[in-house]
Amino acid sequence: MSQPSHSSVLPQTELTRHRRLREQGSFRRADLDAILDAGFVCHLGVIVEGRPLVVPTVYGRDERVLYVHGSVASRSMAGGTPVCVTVTQVDGLVLARSVFEHGVNYRSAVIHGTVRKVTDPDEKLEGLRRLTEHATPGQWSYARQPNRKELAATTLLALSLEEASVKIRTGAPDDGDGPDADLGVWAGTLPLTATWGAPEPDPLLPPDIPVPAHIARREGTRHG
Amino acid sequence: MSQPSHSSVLPQTELTRHRRLREQGSFRRADLDAILDAGFVCHLGVIVEGRPLVVPTVYGRDERVLYVHGSVASRSMAGGTPVCVTVTQVDGLVLARSVFEHGVNYRSAVIHGTVRKVTDPDEKLEGLRRLTEHATPGQWSYARQPNRKELAATTLLALSLEEASVKIRTGAPDDGDGPDADLGVWAGTLPLTATWGAPEPDPLLPPDIPVPAHIARREGTRHG
Known part of the structure; x- marks a missing residue:
C-alpha cells in the first residue's frame, strides 16, 4: 500500500507522541494500517457546543485518507472541524498477580485531523466503495450501488491519515519477576x-x- | 439494580435527544445498564487544547456512577472537565439489497457528563473493585488488592450515569419490501x-x- 513519497514512519507530533506507556507505542505505519484493516467500526470524536461527543460509525480508507460515514455528529461538522477517530481491537484480558498490574491486550489507532466533507460525486462514490468493501469485501459489485439521489443523501467525511498514534499491548502480565510472583496467584491472559x-x-x-x-x-x- | 428514586427512564435532554435514526433510540435505563454490563472497554472523549481526543480505557460502574480508569487523557482532566464516554457492542453487519441500506447491528451508550477525580481512598478502592469485577468477576478477591502506594498511583475518574443516549439496531435490512427486493440480491445479516x-x-x-x-x-x- 505504501508509496515512495509516503513515509513508513509516522510523524511524531505534539498530538501523537506517547506520554505514557511508551513501551506500547508504535510509529510504524504498517501497524496503523493493520489496525485500521482489522476493524470496521471507529469512534469519532468531535466538539459540539464546547463539549466532546464520541459516536461509533463505520469507516474505510485508501493509502492516505480515512473515509468515515456521516453520523449524528456530521451536522456539527463544517470543513476544517478538528476530529479524533479511534479504532480499537481488544485481544484479551491481562490477569496479573496484583490488581494494579491488570490490563488489556489491545491494538489502537488514534487519528487526529480536520474533517473534510466529501462533495465531489466521483470521490464520494469511491469513498463509499472503499467503506463498503472494507466491511464486506466483494459487496460493492454484488449489491446495488448508490444512485445519484442516495449519493446526495449520504454524508461522507474524509480525514488525512498523516497524524496518528498507535498503541499495542501483547503478551503476559508484567509482575512475573517481581515479589508478587511468590503469591501463588495464577497469572496470564484470557484471549478474546x-x-x-x-x-x-x-x-x-x-x-x-x-x-x-x-x-x-x-x-x-x-x-x- | 434500580432504586426507587432512580428513574427507569433516561432523561431526554439537549445532549441526549436523538437527532436521527430515531427508531434506534432507547430511553430505557435497563438498556443502558445492559450495554454497560456487556462490555469492559469504553471510548473516552475529552477536549485537549481545543481538540477532541478519544482514547480506549476500561470501566466499571455502580447504579449511578461510571468509574473509568485514568488514561493518557487524565493529565488533561481537572474536576468538572466535560467528557463523553461511549460503549459500543457490534453485533454484526446488515447486508441489504442496496449499498445505501447497508448498516451495522449494534448497541451503543453515549454518556455525557463532567468528570470527577476520585480522591477518597475508600471510594477509590471500591471503584477499582467494581472496575476489576466488571472485567473479570471473581478476580478482586483472588488477586492481590492495591496497597496504599498503588492506590495513590492510580487515577480513577467518576462520571454520573444520569445523562446518556442509547441506540440499538437489530434485525434484518430495511429494503425487503421496496423495489430493490426484486433485484435477486441476497440480503440479511452476518452476525459477529x-x-x-x-x-x-x-x-x-x-x-x-x-x-x-x-x-x-x-x-x-x-x-x-
Missing part, C-alpha cells in the same frame, strides 16, 4: 476473539436466492 | 460474536498453579 457467524437471511428474502460466496466464506473466520 | 478463549498462563508461572474456576469457566462463553 470475534468470529463471524452463519449468515441469517432476511425473513422477506425469497428462499431461492443463495448466499453469495463472498459472504458465505466468512462464516467461522476470525474478525479483527 | 466475541468469545473468550482458553486461558494462557504467563510463561513465568510455576506449572503447579491451577487456573482458578472463575477464570476457567469463561472459556468458550460469549462476551458482549
Whole structure:
C-alpha cells in the first residue's frame, strides 16, 4: 500500500507522541494500517457546543485518507472541524498477580485531523466503495450501488491519515519477576476473539436466492 | 439494580435527544445498564487544547456512577472537565439489497457528563473493585488488592450515569419490501460474536498453579 513519497514512519507530533506507556507505542505505519484493516467500526470524536461527543460509525480508507460515514455528529461538522477517530481491537484480558498490574491486550489507532466533507460525486462514490468493501469485501459489485439521489443523501467525511498514534499491548502480565510472583496467584491472559457467524437471511428474502460466496466464506473466520 | 428514586427512564435532554435514526433510540435505563454490563472497554472523549481526543480505557460502574480508569487523557482532566464516554457492542453487519441500506447491528451508550477525580481512598478502592469485577468477576478477591502506594498511583475518574443516549439496531435490512427486493440480491445479516478463549498462563508461572474456576469457566462463553 505504501508509496515512495509516503513515509513508513509516522510523524511524531505534539498530538501523537506517547506520554505514557511508551513501551506500547508504535510509529510504524504498517501497524496503523493493520489496525485500521482489522476493524470496521471507529469512534469519532468531535466538539459540539464546547463539549466532546464520541459516536461509533463505520469507516474505510485508501493509502492516505480515512473515509468515515456521516453520523449524528456530521451536522456539527463544517470543513476544517478538528476530529479524533479511534479504532480499537481488544485481544484479551491481562490477569496479573496484583490488581494494579491488570490490563488489556489491545491494538489502537488514534487519528487526529480536520474533517473534510466529501462533495465531489466521483470521490464520494469511491469513498463509499472503499467503506463498503472494507466491511464486506466483494459487496460493492454484488449489491446495488448508490444512485445519484442516495449519493446526495449520504454524508461522507474524509480525514488525512498523516497524524496518528498507535498503541499495542501483547503478551503476559508484567509482575512475573517481581515479589508478587511468590503469591501463588495464577497469572496470564484470557484471549478474546470475534468470529463471524452463519449468515441469517432476511425473513422477506425469497428462499431461492443463495448466499453469495463472498459472504458465505466468512462464516467461522476470525474478525479483527 | 434500580432504586426507587432512580428513574427507569433516561432523561431526554439537549445532549441526549436523538437527532436521527430515531427508531434506534432507547430511553430505557435497563438498556443502558445492559450495554454497560456487556462490555469492559469504553471510548473516552475529552477536549485537549481545543481538540477532541478519544482514547480506549476500561470501566466499571455502580447504579449511578461510571468509574473509568485514568488514561493518557487524565493529565488533561481537572474536576468538572466535560467528557463523553461511549460503549459500543457490534453485533454484526446488515447486508441489504442496496449499498445505501447497508448498516451495522449494534448497541451503543453515549454518556455525557463532567468528570470527577476520585480522591477518597475508600471510594477509590471500591471503584477499582467494581472496575476489576466488571472485567473479570471473581478476580478482586483472588488477586492481590492495591496497597496504599498503588492506590495513590492510580487515577480513577467518576462520571454520573444520569445523562446518556442509547441506540440499538437489530434485525434484518430495511429494503425487503421496496423495489430493490426484486433485484435477486441476497440480503440479511452476518452476525459477529466475541468469545473468550482458553486461558494462557504467563510463561513465568510455576506449572503447579491451577487456573482458578472463575477464570476457567469463561472459556468458550460469549462476551458482549
